[in-house]
Amino acid sequence: MATRPISSSTKGFFQELPVLLPLFTTSDTKTTNTESKPADAISDDKAFARVLSLYLPSSAQQPLHAVHNMSRLSLRPDILVHSVDADINSPKLRPFNTFGQENKNDPLWTTTGWKALKAVYxxxxxxxxxxxxxxxxxxxRVHQFALEHAFICAGAMVSCPMAMSDGAAKLLQGHLDKADGDQPGLNKVVNEVFRRLTSNNPREAWTAGQWMTERSGGSDVSGTETYARRLNDSELAEEAQKGRVLDAHGMPLGPWCINGFKWFSSATDSDMTMLLARTDNGLSVFYAPTRRSVHSTNNALPASELNGIRIQRLKDKIGTKSLPTAELELKGVRAYLIGKEGQGIKEISAILNMTRLYTAHSGVGYWARGLQVCRAHSRVRKVRGGLLQDNPAHLRWMASETVKYTAAMHFAFFGIAMYGALEQDPDKMVRSTKTSALIPSAKDGLAILLRLLTPVMKSQITVASVAGLRESMECLGGVGYCENNEDGGLMNISRVFRDALSGPIWEGTVSVMAEDVVRVLTDKRLGGGTIIQTVYTPWVRRILTACKSTFSAEIELVQQTLTALEDIVKSVDKEQLLFQGREMLQHLEWITCAVLLMFDACTDEDEVTTEIARRWAKSNPINPTAFQTLNGPNWKELSKMDRRIFLGASGLELANVTAKL
Incomplete structure (x- = not known):
């Protein structure tokens, strides 16, 4: 009787190591012999390639080559070693020096890999x-976010400070030409900070923090307790005597003094921050450098210190381990007021809109890596004598995940393309692309559509990406559950999953996004408070009309859901809209993605793309009829039952308990 070989740690069956292919390959490159084939035929991420072919003209070879190269850079071992380093060596806080004095010089330590990845960005x-x-x-913007998409998983959360840096640059860009007013040096400072934030020279480029969240309010910044006060001449003179005149780069410190406490501050190691603080005239936004110069005759001592900032502690998070997130005590932070006092929410919206766009895109960026690994694994994994890529049940599962991902990809880049069109010339941005019928040419309508859909994108894509990455982990079995940092961490979906978990929470939870959508729907300043009827529905129907020859049955499904949405918005008050806020998000997401997928398919009648659109159209998570039945006074009774189901107490019992607390 023949004996079977006994396996050991060095002998026996070993799975072939999956090889990840670059996400994007341009058809116009001398490094391949595939010039005759379109990019979506030769790229590993077909959805990504099709999105680029939609929003970038075929003549735009510069950004396409840049994305091609970035897709390869993200897989290079010399880059991946920084990603692993940043993830496994979390930031450390060293609040005191050898003899117990407060460490105002360098209390925060971050790894070499983290710094190197910033420079790559x-x-x-x-x-x-x-x-x-x-x-x-x-x-x-499509060019920029395509680069981000290709590199985000190698970047080990550097995308977070970059998002805030981009948002700060966008905010300050609106103030470049404004006079100093009663703040000497303001114009020079704003222009120099903007230059550094948008520089591609790592030796002089800056990153920005964003300090808004406080213990009192969380996402609700109306509860801000941090207070800013304008220093008078005698106080400024006293500050000068203490050597507090310039920041660490020789620019003047602002005339405002800020005191308070910030509960969450991501990217604490940044060079500057935009923060909210209350003044006597209301909530306002300020620019502050994180370091200021120190006068000293001893060359052995540091030349700068933190600008009135004390890092109290670092947050211990489930993911985003490489990213320093801290609680900060602000005590005498010198700053410049940006814009008018009391207009902080209006000013900071430039950052919020940007960071929400980044957060939505991060979801598809992480999800792309999960599916990239799944494809590579399926090509080499043998099960019962055959490859996974030939297993019908496995293929059905992965195809379903790819449909969801493709919808999210189109949704995210539609928002990105709209944002970029608003910054440039909408007509010129679409004239030489396939999207002339997709992106509204009128700036007013374009801005309103983007305002409506940004919170929908942010909430729905981030939630879907978390679910998608869990599926990707399952695809690898036990290996997917492990923290695999061998081979540059390319197979470590667990790390990507942990990082993706922040998406549905960061920059406002799903409930906050639902509230924001209702705010947009009922805002009389936006289309008279009827933007579904005047902006969204006309856009949807215009695109559907162009697709009716290919998708007649699917269009009927979309029309039914759109009608249900219109009826709810027209017939109920704001209170009920808030009650149904999450369903509103799902409806808007599903309709928008259906429109985008059908539009893409109709550009070339591609068989696979057409089937993806059809499968999405059959996947509506909410029955339109059931959505409409909530209409009417009965919703309050439903809400009471929700309370009892969740809390196990009637409204009266709950009131008594609350009163005792």
Whole structure:
């Protein structure tokens, strides 16, 4: 009787190591012999390639080559070693020096890998590409976010400070030409900070923090307790005597003094911050450098220190381990007021809109890596004598996940393309692309549509990406559950999953986004409070009309859901809209993605793309009829039952308990 070989740690069956292919390959490159085939035929991420072919003109070879190269850079071992380093060596806080004095110089330690990845982002233009006005022939935001998409998983959460840096640059861009007013040096400071935020030279480029969240309010910044006070002449003179005149780069410190406490501050190691603080005239936004110069005759002592900032502790998070997130005590932070006092919410919206767009895109960026690994694994994994890529049940599962991902990809880049069109010339941005019928040419309508859909994108894509990455982990079995940092961490979906978990919470939870959508729907300043009827529905129906020859049955499904949405918005008050806020998000997401997928398919009648659109159209998570039946006074009774189901107490019992607390 023949004996079977006994396996050991060095002998026996070993799975072939999956090889990840670059996400995007341009058809116009000398490094391949595939010039005759379109990019979506030769790229590993077909959805990504099709999105780029939609929003970038075929003549825009510069951004396409840049994305091609970035897709390869993200797989290089010398880059991946920084990603692993940043993830496994979390930031450390060293609040005191050897003899117990407060460490005002360098209390926060971050790894070499984290710093190196920041430099990669800056050098390859992942911020500067959006502000390079020499490029007028293509959508700069699509160019920028395509680079981000190709690199995000190798970047180990550097995308977070980059998002805030981009948002800060966008805010300050609106103040470049404004006079100093009663704040000497303001114009020079704003222009220099903007230059550094948008520089692609790592030696001088800056990153920005965003300090808004406080213990009192969380996402609700109306509860801000941090207070800013304008220093008078005698106080400024006293500050000068203490050597507090310039920041660490020789620019003047602002005339405002800020005191308070910030509960969450991501990217605490940044060079500057935009923060909210209350003044006597209301909530206002301020620019503050994180470091200021120190006068000393001893060359052995540091030349700068933190600008009135004390890092109290670092947050211990389930994911985003490489990213320093801290609680900060602000005590005498010198700053410049940006814009008018009391207009802080209006000013900071420039950052919020930007960071929400980044958060939505991050979801598809992480999800792309999960499916990239799944494809590579399926090509080499043998099960019962055959490859996974030939297993019908496995293929059905993965195809379903790819449909969801493709919808999210189109949704995210539609928002990105709209944002870029608003920054440039909407007509010029679409004239030489396939999207002339897709993106509204009138700026007013374009801005309203983007305002409506941004919170929908942010909430729905981030939630879907978390679910999608869990599926990707399952695809690898036990390996998917492990923290695999061998081979550059390319197979470590667990790390990507942990990082993706922040998406549905960061920049406002799903409930906050639902509230924001209702705010937009009922805002009389936006289309008279009827933007579904005047902006969204006309856009949907215009695109559907162009697709009716291919998707007649699917269009009927979309029309039914759109009618249900219109009826609810027209017939109920704001209170009920808030009650149904999450369903509103789902409806808007499903309709918008259906429109985008059908539009893409109709550009070339591609068989696979057409089938993806059809499968999405059959996947509506909410029955339109059931959605409409909530209409009427009965919803309050439903809400009471929701309370009892969740809390196990009647409204009266709950009131008594609350009163005792």
């Amino acid at each position: 800056q050098e390859h233009g992942l911020i500067s590409a959006a502000y390079d006005t020499r490029n007028q022939d293509w959508n700069r």
